[in-house]
Amino acid sequence: MDINAYKGVWVFAEQREGVLQKVSLELLGKGRELAETLGVSVTAVLLGDQVKDLAQELIYFGADEVLLAEDAMLKLYSTEPYTKVFSRLVKERKPEIVLFGATALGRDLAPRVSARVHTGLTADCTSLDIDEETKNLLQTRPAFGGNIMATIICPDFRPQMSTVRPGVMIKLERDESRQGEIITCPTDLEPADMNVEIIEVVKETKEKINIEDASVLVSGGRGLSNKENFVILDGLAKQLKGIVSGSRAVVDAGWIERDRQVGQTGKTVRPGLYVACGISGAIQHLAGMEESDYIVAINKNASAPIFDVADLGIIGDVNKIVPALEEALKQAKLKEA
Template identity: 40%
Template sequence: MASGVLIFGEFADGAIAGVTGELLGVGRKLADSLGEELTAAFIGDGIAQDASGAFPMGADKVYVVDDPSLRLYQSESYADVAEKVLKQVDPNIVVMGTSTMGRDLAPKLACRLETGLAMDCLELSAVPETKGLIANRPVFGGKAMAEVDCGSVRPSMATVRLKSQEALDPDSSRSGEVVKVDAGLDPSIAKSIIVDSVQVEVEGVRLEDARIVIGGGRGIGSIENWGKLEELAGIMSGAVGSTRGACDEGYCELDTQLGITSKTVAPELYMAVGISGASQHMSGVAFSKFIIAINKDAEAPIFRHSLYGVVGRWEDILPAFQAKVQELVSE
């Protein structure tokens, strides 16, 4: 009989990835509300020794599929071993991140298991009486929220948006059982081949990890002006994000775009410069602790989301702000 919550964690650069902490945080909440066990599963190569790091983060049990053929994500192979883990664990609820892996793997597993899937959720809760999953996810480009009741479907599956959940404070006293699962892969099942994997070099702070993010929109006006945002971000040890409009204008690279269909950040401070505040963009920064906006339009939607707002031309406001920041940093 199905029981418990299963999350599929991830590794990055040889260590448990940040998304795993978020998944264990929400998974712990779901498991506790049901009075059941939380299991973490990891798939990869050379990860068995470090997988136990999931225990201090909230896991009760850990399943590991460690095989050289799983060094890089490969769709069919990962789906095959993930299905094997799922059948062994037999959980009520399965949760993944809306990451590169999760976007591809979750639908494949749902199809194989003939179950439903709620993608890119912002909130998850469980109904103790039915042990069913309730998922809240944005729809219509982030303009509305839909509540998905998974009912009696088992397992109930969902992916959660990155940076939308909080990891638990590590508890070093926690421990548990690590179960190793043999991959037993048939190479012929792979319909695609990973030819190469290239690590993109990032100067300064990674956008997803930055404590301070300066966001720029179409209102910045030019590539030259964009450099001023990058200069300010450098002084503040932050990173620069963008709207789709800024990317379309060619002011910045596409990998800086924040929004419902791109990256999500949750910095301590998000400063929106020349951004109107469209719902699609705000979905990507909604979990920022503080939002400050600079816009010449007093009626811009961005001000409804901001703790502080300055109405005026950013060209007049930003230089004085930067000078003050530079003064404080130099002290």
């Protein structure tokens, strides 16, 4: 393989029902950074049906060009049609880096594309950089249960492919002055490529909590002792206009729903304020919240690792301090009124 024949950074622009997923815009921001280091362009790959209007948005968020493939068979995600179209584009145009969001869709598509084009794939990356000497992509992810951070390279094959969790990277500001090229690509799909027939799409009816989008998170851990005590976080979150989240330990214990879990096996968040209540700060949890703008930690153990990343630490019984904070905020609001 002549790896020098491969140029450019690609981002899979995931869309669902004509709506671009936030992780795709985040990856365009990171792709822009990587491309500038390498001196190459950023390409967004957009697959779907009647999604052309989204192509210009991708340019506004950092793409230099958009490869647009539209077909009725791409309207709803199905593994084989998406894999066939994306793999063919990779083989024809030879990008050196391809990034996918680590969503349910991205985690299904990325490994199949990597197998078709005979290259490697690093999953769930938390950091991406370029090696100054070799120009290889440095793909960093937690390993061995999150106890170490491993940096992985793919020196002998191209493209270098990664999936990246939503919320890890920062999207660029939307810039309507940006110019770019939209290239329409044939899909070459045949009826036989639809090897699975989608009979019906059933949407989840319960209200979905997106803690990744919250500006304030009040997060609880095992230090709250039991599910009944965990409820005290609701009052503090209400005063701060935030959302309650938790560590893996409380999710496993059934104190809170899994879609509110912060950490390596949960979600990566970066709110303006993160209040860690009774969370010791295991590396798996820190990996999901240490990029928060301001971190307040409450823990009775003065040597808890959470204090190493906290901007403000409060040592004491979380079950007494949280209600006291809630009451103090109520009184402050009454005085303002």
